[in-house]
Amino acid sequence: MVEQQLVRAAQSGDRDALITLLREIENGVYRTAYYILGNEQDALDASQEALIRIYTKIGSYEEKAQFKTWVQRIVTNICIDKFRRSKPSVSIDEHEMVFTANSNVEEDVFSSYVAQDIREAIDQLPEHHRAVVVLRYLQDFSYNEIADSLDLPLNTVKSYLFRARQQLQTLLQDYQKGGVRG
Template structure:
Protein backbone atom coordinates (compact mmCIF):
# COMPACT_ATOMS: atom_id res chain seq x y z
CA UNK A 1 0.00 0.00 0.00
CA UNK A 2 1.41 3.32 -1.08
CA UNK A 3 1.44 5.99 1.60
CA UNK A 4 -0.86 8.94 0.84
CA UNK A 5 1.89 11.33 1.98
CA UNK A 6 4.20 9.93 -0.69
CA UNK A 7 1.57 10.50 -3.38
CA UNK A 8 0.97 14.09 -2.21
CA UNK A 9 4.70 14.77 -2.13
CA UNK A 10 5.07 13.39 -5.66
CA UNK A 11 2.15 15.53 -6.84
CA UNK A 12 3.70 18.63 -5.30
CA UNK A 13 6.85 18.17 -7.38
CA UNK A 14 9.11 16.21 -5.01
CA UNK A 15 11.16 14.25 -7.56
CA UNK A 16 12.57 11.83 -4.96
CA UNK A 17 9.06 11.03 -3.73
CA UNK A 18 7.92 10.40 -7.30
CA UNK A 19 10.84 8.05 -7.97
CA UNK A 20 10.17 6.22 -4.68
CA UNK A 21 6.50 5.95 -5.62
CA UNK A 22 7.31 4.50 -9.04
CA UNK A 23 9.71 1.99 -7.51
CA UNK A 24 7.03 0.85 -5.06
CA UNK A 25 4.52 0.11 -7.81
CA UNK A 26 6.76 -1.13 -10.64
CA UNK A 27 6.53 -4.83 -9.73
CA UNK A 28 2.71 -4.76 -9.56
CA UNK A 29 2.58 -2.86 -12.86
CA UNK A 30 4.81 -5.41 -14.58
CA UNK A 31 3.01 -8.39 -13.02
CA UNK A 32 -0.38 -7.19 -14.26
CA UNK A 33 0.95 -6.53 -17.75
CA UNK A 34 2.64 -9.93 -17.85
CA UNK A 35 -0.44 -11.81 -16.61
CA UNK A 36 -2.59 -10.14 -19.23
CA UNK A 37 -0.15 -10.23 -22.16
CA UNK A 38 1.83 -13.41 -21.42
CA UNK A 39 4.88 -12.02 -23.12
CA UNK A 40 7.86 -10.79 -21.17
CA UNK A 41 8.98 -8.19 -23.71
CA UNK A 42 5.47 -6.84 -24.24
CA UNK A 43 4.94 -6.72 -20.48
CA UNK A 44 8.20 -4.81 -20.00
CA UNK A 45 7.20 -2.36 -22.74
CA UNK A 46 3.74 -1.82 -21.28
CA UNK A 47 5.11 -1.52 -17.74
CA UNK A 48 7.59 1.10 -18.90
CA UNK A 49 4.88 2.97 -20.79
CA UNK A 50 2.57 2.80 -17.75
CA UNK A 51 5.27 4.11 -15.41
CA UNK A 52 5.98 6.98 -17.80
CA UNK A 53 2.28 7.75 -17.99
CA UNK A 54 2.00 7.68 -14.19
CA UNK A 55 5.07 9.93 -13.99
CA UNK A 56 3.59 12.47 -16.37
CA UNK A 57 -0.01 12.25 -15.12
CA UNK A 58 0.53 12.02 -11.36
CA UNK A 59 -1.15 15.39 -10.90
CA UNK A 60 -4.32 14.12 -12.56
CA UNK A 61 -4.74 11.49 -9.84
CA UNK A 62 -7.60 12.43 -7.55
CA UNK A 63 -8.24 10.74 -4.23
CA UNK A 64 -11.73 9.69 -5.35
CA UNK A 65 -10.27 6.32 -6.28
CA UNK A 66 -7.59 4.30 -4.56
CA UNK A 67 -4.14 4.89 -6.01
CA UNK A 68 -3.63 1.21 -6.85
CA UNK A 69 -6.94 1.23 -8.76
CA UNK A 70 -5.85 4.27 -10.74
CA UNK A 71 -2.51 2.61 -11.55
CA UNK A 72 -4.12 -0.69 -12.56
CA UNK A 73 -6.56 1.14 -14.80
CA UNK A 74 -3.63 2.71 -16.66
CA UNK A 75 -1.87 -0.65 -17.05
CA UNK A 76 -5.01 -2.52 -18.08
CA UNK A 77 -5.97 0.13 -20.62
CA UNK A 78 -2.49 0.01 -22.16
CA UNK A 79 -2.76 -3.79 -22.36
CA UNK A 80 -6.18 -3.53 -24.00
CA UNK A 81 -4.76 -1.04 -26.51
CA UNK A 82 -1.99 -3.51 -27.28
CA UNK A 83 -4.58 -6.27 -27.81
CA UNK A 84 -6.47 -4.07 -30.21
CA UNK A 85 -3.31 -3.37 -32.18
CA UNK A 86 -1.89 -6.90 -32.22
CA UNK A 87 -4.67 -9.34 -31.28
CA UNK A 88 -2.14 -11.80 -29.73
CA UNK A 89 -2.90 -15.05 -27.98
CA UNK A 90 -2.70 -14.46 -24.25
CA UNK A 91 -2.32 -16.80 -21.33
CA UNK A 92 -1.58 -16.48 -17.65
CA UNK A 93 1.94 -17.48 -16.63
CA UNK A 94 3.73 -18.33 -13.44
CA UNK A 95 0.89 -19.44 -11.17
CA UNK A 96 2.36 -20.17 -7.78
CA UNK A 97 1.15 -23.70 -7.24
CA UNK A 98 3.44 -24.31 -4.28
CA UNK A 99 2.24 -25.19 -0.83
CA UNK A 100 3.95 -24.90 2.53
CA UNK A 101 4.46 -28.66 2.85
CA UNK A 102 7.04 -30.51 0.79
CA UNK A 103 5.80 -32.17 -2.38
CA UNK A 104 6.83 -35.39 -3.96
CA UNK A 105 8.21 -35.34 -7.48
CA UNK A 106 4.87 -36.72 -8.69
CA UNK A 107 2.98 -33.89 -6.97
CA UNK A 108 5.36 -31.30 -8.46
CA UNK A 109 4.82 -32.72 -11.96
CA UNK A 110 1.06 -32.82 -11.45
CA UNK A 111 1.06 -29.21 -10.21
CA UNK A 112 2.93 -28.16 -13.34
CA UNK A 113 0.31 -29.88 -15.52
CA UNK A 114 -2.55 -28.31 -13.59
CA UNK A 115 -0.94 -24.86 -13.82
CA UNK A 116 -0.45 -25.26 -17.56
CA UNK A 117 -4.06 -26.35 -18.02
CA UNK A 118 -5.25 -23.33 -16.03
CA UNK A 119 -3.08 -21.01 -18.12
CA UNK A 120 -4.45 -22.53 -21.32
CA UNK A 121 -8.04 -22.25 -20.08
CA UNK A 122 -7.61 -18.59 -19.15
CA UNK A 123 -5.93 -18.05 -22.51
CA UNK A 124 -9.17 -19.15 -24.19
CA UNK A 125 -11.29 -16.57 -22.38
CA UNK A 126 -12.40 -13.46 -24.27
CA UNK A 127 -10.23 -10.41 -23.56
CA UNK A 128 -12.75 -8.70 -21.26
CA UNK A 129 -13.28 -11.86 -19.19
CA UNK A 130 -9.54 -12.47 -18.98
CA UNK A 131 -8.96 -8.93 -17.66
CA UNK A 132 -11.47 -9.27 -14.82
CA UNK A 133 -10.11 -12.72 -13.91
CA UNK A 134 -6.56 -11.35 -13.72
CA UNK A 135 -7.59 -8.40 -11.58
CA UNK A 136 -9.86 -10.44 -9.28
CA UNK A 137 -7.87 -13.61 -8.74
CA UNK A 138 -4.28 -12.63 -9.42
CA UNK A 139 -4.28 -9.03 -8.20
CA UNK A 140 -6.94 -9.65 -5.50
CA UNK A 141 -9.03 -6.63 -6.48
CA UNK A 142 -12.53 -6.16 -5.11
CA UNK A 143 -15.46 -5.86 -7.51
CA UNK A 144 -15.50 -2.10 -6.92
CA UNK A 145 -11.79 -1.79 -7.67
CA UNK A 146 -12.18 -3.80 -10.88
CA UNK A 147 -15.12 -1.63 -11.92
CA UNK A 148 -13.06 1.50 -11.32
CA UNK A 149 -9.97 0.09 -13.06
CA UNK A 150 -11.84 -1.00 -16.17
CA UNK A 151 -14.39 1.83 -16.11
CA UNK A 152 -17.28 -0.64 -16.04
CA UNK A 153 -20.46 -0.81 -14.01
CA UNK A 154 -20.11 -3.16 -11.05
CA UNK A 155 -22.89 -5.42 -12.38
CA UNK A 156 -20.96 -5.82 -15.63
CA UNK A 157 -17.88 -6.87 -13.65
CA UNK A 158 -19.95 -9.43 -11.74
CA UNK A 159 -21.46 -10.69 -14.99
CA UNK A 160 -18.05 -11.01 -16.67
CA UNK A 161 -16.66 -12.90 -13.67
CA UNK A 162 -19.69 -15.18 -13.55
CA UNK A 163 -19.38 -15.99 -17.26
CA UNK A 164 -15.61 -16.40 -17.01
CA UNK A 165 -16.00 -18.87 -14.12
CA UNK A 166 -18.59 -20.82 -16.13
CA UNK A 167 -16.25 -20.96 -19.10
CA UNK A 168 -13.34 -22.02 -16.90
CA UNK A 169 -15.46 -24.75 -15.31
CA UNK A 170 -16.27 -26.10 -18.75
CA UNK A 171 -12.68 -25.84 -19.94
CA UNK A 172 -11.36 -27.47 -16.76
CA UNK A 173 -14.08 -30.08 -16.33
CA UNK A 174 -11.51 -32.89 -16.23
CA UNK A 175 -10.44 -31.59 -12.82
CA UNK A 176 -13.87 -31.84 -11.23
CA UNK A 177 -13.94 -34.17 -8.27
CA UNK A 178 -16.08 -37.21 -8.90
CA UNK A 179 -19.41 -37.09 -7.12
CA UNK A 180 -20.45 -39.79 -4.66
CA UNK A 181 -22.95 -41.15 -7.18
CA UNK A 182 -20.34 -41.53 -9.93
CA UNK A 183 -17.99 -43.43 -7.60
CA UNK A 184 -20.70 -45.96 -6.72
CA UNK A 185 -21.11 -47.11 -10.30
Protein backbone atom coordinates in the same frame (compact mmCIF):
# COMPACT_ATOMS: atom_id res chain seq x y z
CA MET B 1 -1.50 6.15 4.76
CA VAL B 2 2.07 6.05 3.57
CA GLU B 3 1.01 5.50 -0.04
CA GLN B 4 -1.17 8.63 -0.09
CA GLN B 5 1.67 10.65 1.44
CA LEU B 6 4.01 9.40 -1.29
CA VAL B 7 1.44 10.25 -3.95
CA ARG B 8 1.00 13.78 -2.63
CA ALA B 9 4.75 14.28 -2.36
CA ALA B 10 5.23 12.95 -5.90
CA GLN B 11 2.50 15.26 -7.19
CA SER B 12 4.24 18.23 -5.61
CA GLY B 13 7.48 17.39 -7.44
CA ASP B 14 9.34 15.15 -4.98
CA ARG B 15 11.28 12.92 -7.39
CA ASP B 16 12.41 10.51 -4.66
CA ALA B 17 8.82 9.97 -3.56
CA LEU B 18 7.79 9.29 -7.14
CA ILE B 19 10.59 6.76 -7.63
CA THR B 20 9.69 5.05 -4.35
CA LEU B 21 6.05 4.91 -5.40
CA LEU B 22 6.91 3.44 -8.80
CA ARG B 23 9.11 0.78 -7.20
CA GLU B 24 6.27 -0.19 -4.86
CA ILE B 25 3.80 -0.72 -7.70
CA GLU B 26 6.01 -2.18 -10.43
CA ASN B 27 5.51 -5.85 -9.45
CA GLY B 28 1.72 -5.52 -9.41
CA VAL B 29 1.80 -3.69 -12.73
CA TYR B 30 3.91 -6.44 -14.30
CA ARG B 31 1.78 -9.22 -12.82
CA THR B 32 -1.39 -7.68 -14.27
CA ALA B 33 0.24 -7.14 -17.66
CA TYR B 34 1.60 -10.68 -17.74
CA TYR B 35 -1.72 -12.32 -16.98
CA ILE B 36 -3.63 -10.17 -19.43
CA LEU B 37 -1.11 -10.49 -22.26
CA GLY B 38 0.21 -13.99 -21.48
CA ASN B 39 3.69 -13.22 -22.73
CA GLU B 40 6.73 -12.05 -20.77
CA GLN B 41 8.10 -9.65 -23.38
CA ASP B 42 4.73 -8.02 -24.05
CA ALA B 43 4.16 -7.75 -20.30
CA LEU B 44 7.53 -6.06 -19.83
CA ASP B 45 6.74 -3.61 -22.63
CA ALA B 46 3.28 -2.87 -21.24
CA SER B 47 4.65 -2.49 -17.71
CA GLN B 48 7.28 -0.05 -18.87
CA GLU B 49 4.70 1.93 -20.83
CA ALA B 50 2.37 1.97 -17.81
CA LEU B 51 5.10 3.11 -15.42
CA ILE B 52 6.10 5.89 -17.81
CA ARG B 53 2.48 6.96 -18.13
CA ILE B 54 2.09 6.95 -14.35
CA TYR B 55 5.31 8.94 -14.05
CA THR B 56 4.11 11.57 -16.51
CA LYS B 57 0.47 11.67 -15.38
CA ILE B 58 0.90 11.56 -11.58
CA GLY B 59 -0.13 15.21 -11.46
CA SER B 60 -3.53 14.37 -12.97
CA TYR B 61 -4.34 11.70 -10.36
CA GLU B 62 -7.26 12.78 -8.21
CA GLU B 63 -8.13 11.04 -5.00
CA LYS B 64 -11.60 10.10 -6.25
CA ALA B 65 -10.40 6.53 -6.56
CA GLN B 66 -7.68 4.65 -4.71
CA PHE B 67 -4.22 5.04 -6.18
CA LYS B 68 -3.92 1.30 -6.90
CA THR B 69 -7.22 1.46 -8.79
CA TRP B 70 -5.93 4.35 -10.91
CA VAL B 71 -2.70 2.44 -11.59
CA GLN B 72 -4.54 -0.74 -12.58
CA ARG B 73 -6.80 1.23 -14.92
CA ILE B 74 -3.72 2.53 -16.71
CA VAL B 75 -2.00 -0.85 -17.04
CA THR B 76 -5.21 -2.65 -18.00
CA ASN B 77 -6.03 -0.12 -20.71
CA ILE B 78 -2.52 -0.37 -22.12
CA CYS B 79 -2.75 -4.17 -22.14
CA ILE B 80 -6.17 -4.18 -23.77
CA ASP B 81 -4.85 -1.82 -26.47
CA LYS B 82 -1.84 -4.12 -27.05
CA PHE B 83 -4.09 -7.16 -27.05
CA ARG B 84 -6.35 -5.60 -29.68
CA ARG B 85 -3.40 -4.67 -31.90
CA SER B 86 -2.01 -8.20 -31.96
CA LYS B 87 -3.27 -11.40 -30.47
CA PRO B 88 -0.82 -12.62 -27.83
CA SER B 89 1.12 -15.80 -28.13
CA VAL B 90 1.31 -18.05 -25.13
CA SER B 91 4.82 -18.83 -24.04
CA ILE B 92 5.89 -21.17 -21.33
CA ASP B 93 8.76 -19.67 -19.42
CA GLU B 94 11.61 -21.99 -18.60
CA HIS B 95 12.01 -20.50 -15.14
CA GLU B 96 8.56 -21.70 -14.14
CA MET B 97 9.75 -25.28 -13.84
CA VAL B 98 11.92 -24.73 -10.78
CA PHE B 99 12.09 -27.49 -8.20
CA THR B 100 13.33 -27.29 -4.67
CA ALA B 101 15.81 -29.79 -3.31
CA ASN B 102 13.28 -31.32 -0.90
CA SER B 103 10.30 -31.25 -3.23
CA ASN B 104 8.37 -34.10 -4.70
CA VAL B 105 9.27 -33.79 -8.39
CA GLU B 106 6.07 -35.49 -9.55
CA GLU B 107 3.93 -33.04 -7.56
CA ASP B 108 5.98 -30.07 -8.81
CA VAL B 109 5.63 -31.17 -12.42
CA PHE B 110 1.88 -31.68 -11.97
CA SER B 111 1.55 -28.26 -10.29
CA SER B 112 3.45 -26.56 -13.09
CA TYR B 113 1.16 -28.19 -15.66
CA VAL B 114 -1.91 -27.13 -13.70
CA ALA B 115 -0.63 -23.54 -13.51
CA GLN B 116 0.14 -23.64 -17.23
CA ASP B 117 -3.34 -24.95 -18.05
CA ILE B 118 -4.97 -22.29 -15.89
CA ARG B 119 -2.92 -19.56 -17.54
CA GLU B 120 -3.78 -20.91 -21.00
CA ALA B 121 -7.46 -21.04 -20.05
CA ILE B 122 -7.31 -17.42 -18.85
CA ASP B 123 -5.59 -16.50 -22.14
CA GLN B 124 -8.60 -17.90 -24.04
CA LEU B 125 -11.03 -15.55 -22.30
CA PRO B 126 -12.24 -12.44 -24.11
CA GLU B 127 -10.11 -9.42 -23.15
CA HIS B 128 -12.57 -7.82 -20.72
CA HIS B 129 -13.30 -11.14 -19.00
CA ARG B 130 -9.57 -11.75 -18.71
CA ALA B 131 -9.05 -8.28 -17.22
CA VAL B 132 -11.68 -8.77 -14.50
CA VAL B 133 -10.33 -12.24 -13.64
CA VAL B 134 -6.80 -10.89 -13.32
CA LEU B 135 -7.87 -7.97 -11.16
CA ARG B 136 -10.17 -10.08 -8.95
CA TYR B 137 -8.16 -13.23 -8.43
CA LEU B 138 -4.57 -12.16 -8.98
CA GLN B 139 -4.65 -8.60 -7.70
CA ASP B 140 -7.35 -9.29 -5.06
CA PHE B 141 -9.44 -6.27 -6.08
CA SER B 142 -12.99 -5.88 -4.80
CA TYR B 143 -15.81 -5.66 -7.34
CA ASN B 144 -16.00 -1.90 -6.77
CA GLU B 145 -12.26 -1.50 -7.32
CA ILE B 146 -12.51 -3.46 -10.56
CA ALA B 147 -15.42 -1.30 -11.70
CA ASP B 148 -13.38 1.83 -10.96
CA SER B 149 -10.24 0.43 -12.62
CA LEU B 150 -11.99 -0.56 -15.82
CA ASP B 151 -14.53 2.27 -15.77
CA LEU B 152 -17.39 -0.23 -15.91
CA PRO B 153 -20.70 -0.40 -14.05
CA LEU B 154 -20.60 -2.72 -11.04
CA ASN B 155 -23.20 -5.08 -12.55
CA THR B 156 -21.12 -5.39 -15.72
CA VAL B 157 -18.12 -6.43 -13.62
CA LYS B 158 -20.24 -9.05 -11.86
CA SER B 159 -21.57 -10.28 -15.19
CA TYR B 160 -18.07 -10.49 -16.72
CA LEU B 161 -16.80 -12.43 -13.70
CA PHE B 162 -19.77 -14.79 -13.80
CA ARG B 163 -19.27 -15.47 -17.52
CA ALA B 164 -15.50 -15.79 -17.11
CA ARG B 165 -15.92 -18.35 -14.33
CA GLN B 166 -18.34 -20.33 -16.51
CA GLN B 167 -15.87 -20.28 -19.40
CA LEU B 168 -13.00 -21.31 -17.12
CA GLN B 169 -15.09 -24.17 -15.73
CA THR B 170 -15.70 -25.40 -19.27
CA LEU B 171 -12.07 -24.99 -20.28
CA LEU B 172 -10.84 -26.75 -17.14
CA GLN B 173 -13.61 -29.36 -16.83
CA ASP B 174 -11.15 -32.29 -16.91
CA TYR B 175 -9.71 -31.10 -13.59
CA GLN B 176 -13.17 -31.07 -12.05
CA LYS B 177 -13.56 -34.70 -13.05
CA GLY B 178 -10.26 -35.58 -11.44
CA GLY B 179 -8.39 -35.93 -14.70
CA VAL B 180 -5.73 -33.91 -16.43
CA ARG B 181 -6.32 -31.81 -19.50
CA GLY B 182 -4.61 -33.27 -22.42
